[in-house]
Amino acid sequence: MKGLIEHIISEGDLVLRELTRDLKGVQAPYRIDEYRDWLQQNNFKGTVRSYPSYLRNMDKLVTSLDGYDDDFYTLVQECFEQQDFKALPALLDAYEKEMNGWLEWAKTANDPESRPAHFKDLLSAFRNYRRFLEEKAAQAKAGTAATSGCMTAGQKLFMQEEFTDWLQYTGEKQRNSAESIVSRINSLNRHFLCTLIPGKEIDMLALLPKFIAQDREKALQLLEKLESHTNNAANHPETTAIHPVTLRHMRRAFSLYVQFIEEATRECSLPCREADGENNTETAGLPLAEAATTGYEYDQLEKRFYNRLATQDRISHSKTVFYPIRFIKALFERHDKLAGMGLISSGGGNLRWLNRWIDDCIARITVLTEKGDFILADIDWLEIDPQTKKATVLLPDGQKALLLTETHRGGDRPMRASAIDHITIDHTPNIAHVLDDNPNICPLWRN
Amino acid sequence: MRQQARKEDIKLDYDHISQLNKAVFRNVDFDELARLIPQLRRELMLIASKSELKLMESQYNLRKK
Numbered sequence: 001m002k003g004l005i006e007h008i009i010s011e012g013d014l015v016l017r018e019l020t021r022d023l024k025g026v027q028a029p030y031r032i033d034e035y036r037d038w039l040q041q042n043n044f045k046g047t048v049r050s051y052p053s054y055l056r057n058m059d060k061l062v063t064s065l066d067g068y069d070d071d072f073y074t075l076v077q078e079c080f081e082q083q084d085f086k087a088l089p090a091l092l093d094a095y096e097k098e099m100n101g102w103l104e105w106a107k108t109a110n111d112p113e114s115r116p117a118h119f120k121d122l123l124s125a126f127r128n129y130r131r132f133l134e135e136k137a138a139q140a141k142a143g144t145a146a147t148s149g150c151m152t153a154g155q156k157l158f159m160q161e162e163f164t165d166w167l168q169y170t171g172e173k174q175r176n177s178a179e180s181i182v183s184r185i186n187s188l189n190r191h192f193l194c195t196l197i198p199g200k201e202i203d204m205l206a207l208l209p210k211f212i213a214q215d216r217e218k219a220l221q222l223l224e225k226l227e228s229h230t231n232n233a234a235n236h237p238e239t240t241a242i243h244p245v246t247l248r249h250m251r252r253a254f255s256l257y258v259q260f261i262e263e264a265t266r267e268c269s270l271p272c273r274e275a276d277g278e279n280n281t282e283t284a285g286l287p288l289a290e291a292a293t294t295g296y297e298y299d300q301l302e303k304r305f306y307n308r309l310a311t312q313d314r315i316s317h318s319k320t321v322f323y324p325i326r327f328i329k330a331l332f333e334r335h336d337k338l339a340g341m342g343l344i345s346s347g348g349g350n351l352r353w354l355n356r357w358i359d360d361c362i363a364r365i366t367v368l369t370e371k372g373d374f375i376l377a378d379i380d381w382l383e384i385d386p387q388t389k390k391a392t393v394l395l396p397d398g399q400k401a402l403l404l405t406e407t408h409r410g411g412d413r414p415m416r417a418s419a420i421d422h423i424t425i426d427h428t429p430n431i432a433h434v435l436d437d438n439p440n441i442c443p444l445w446r447n
Numbered sequence: 448m449r450q451q452a453r454k455e456d457i458k459l460d461y462d463h464i465s466q467l468n469k470a471v472f473r474n475v476d477f478d479e480l481a482r483l484i485p486q487l488r489r490e491l492m493l494i495a496s497k498s499e500l501k502l503m504e505s506q507y508n509l510r511k512k
Contacts, residue, residue: 023472165465313464322459323494324448327468328487334472335481350484357491366501376502405504415504426503434497 014060017071019343023334028073029055029129030080031136033180033249037187038132040243047128054125061102061122065094076133085137092130099123157182157257158208159264165326166260166311184246184253191242192233192250193226212265217418220265223258230254262421263307295383296420301376305362305425306355314431323431329354365425368412369393369401386418451475 021028029035032052039048065072072095079088103119157163164178189205196204204226211219234251237244296304314323332350339348363377374395381394382403391403403415406426417423429437448471452459455470471480 424505
């Protein structure tokens with residue numbers, strides 16, 4: 001057992017461990033946000049703040065475990081990611097044993113700053129957290145994270161992997177909480193969305209891929225409707241059995257998922273189809289809101305287009321080059337973080353540079369209108385009427401002009417769009433051609 | 448990245464890019480990656496100068512591809 005002084009000396013090891021975890025994408029404590037929700041739901045409300053805090057305190061004390069070469073939370077996360085729970089009980093035992101060791105030491109140390117009662121609290125927190133992990137492991141082993149019949153065994157959210165990446169790369173959430181956000185959405189689906197149509201239990205989110213394949217626009221309208229029901233419930237929590245704080249977290253998580261689905265399905269969706277007037281019987285109980293004209297100021301357009309440009313990787317076996325923009329962003333971000341901690345001698349500012357580069361690209365986007373060509377920076381307002389499917393922009397001289405689009409056969413025609421997602425950003429020539437045509441200036445993209 | 452894809456047996460396509468990114472960060476020395484940054488910045492500038500961005504209706508953009 002190390003003494004407290006030795007422990008303080010090992011602070012440098014803690015920094016290194018944090019960095020290693022960060023680089024590996026390890027969450028410590030693992031699934032902490034979900035654990036907080038679990039505490040709320042399981043009547044441990046008085047400990048929602050203290051237990052996670054105790055776990056963090058413990059994490060500073062326990063830097064290594066007998067018989068384990070790697071960090072505790074790294075190993076726990078691996079068990080869950082690989083769905084291999086054979087090692088988990090022994091790992092939890094080892095951690096508990098380590099904490100018991102600290103408690104025994106405190107009893108004999110007679111140190112006023114290391115009261116045994118404090119270590120007993122830490123141990124209680126860990127035992128509670130252990131219950132949570134064991135419960136989650138049992139659910140995962142049984143192949144179901146659901147308690148109701150709403151979700152099928154082993155079901156994942158539609159585009160879950162991409163969603164967690166999107167959360168990390170767009171900086172919406174730290175890597176550590178991406179998993180918790182997914183868990184909150186699943187929980188919201190099970191306990192609330194599935195029960196929205198009286199007398200039926202329909203797993204709305206499981207139907208999402210089918211809806212999107214059939215008619216993306218209607219699928220997005222359905223998502224917005226579900227979001228609106230969730231907002232209403234969060235504003236009137238007395239109408240549901242879910243704890244108000246948990247419901248607010250769920251609402252935020254679901255809102256991020258809706259935003260992601262809108263963006264992620266934009267580029268890969270089938271060409272927009274006209275609404276065929278058929279009502280999907282499975283969602284008939286949720287009438288969709290009347291479509292209204294939607295307008296966007298420049299800042300709103302910039303934000304939407306930023307997410308598109310910052311996440312559109314180009315990668316293919318068949319091509320000699322690729323454009324891994326999300327990797328570049330992550331690299332710049334990590335470099336800045338290490339530079340900020342003084343662990344790299346060269347300066348930071350790379351992410352700021354990349355953001356400025358993307359903003360400049362957006363400002364220079366060409367906008368074709370019936371009154372000539374402009375750049376996006378000149379446009380203060382873009383408006384879409386979903387009824388007529390016409391898009392108009394406000395020009396610098398205050399006049400309105402119809403937005404035009406090039407067609408694949410050449411020539412321009414009025415843009416038809418009922419939502420901003422139907423307007424794409426075209427690269428001419430496309431990035432693959434630029435990279436192919438310039439082998440000398442882009443050697444890195446070939447490796 | 449191609450080397451990592453081969454080494455870790457990761458398919459080089461859009462669906463596996465995040466897995467590939469993680470593998471690169473896990474296996475490649477960060478100093479080595481950090482040395483690429485100045486060149487990456489220069490090349491991003493060149494790409495921006497050689498490709499025009501334009502708003503386009505999605506169905507034509509997809510057909511073009």
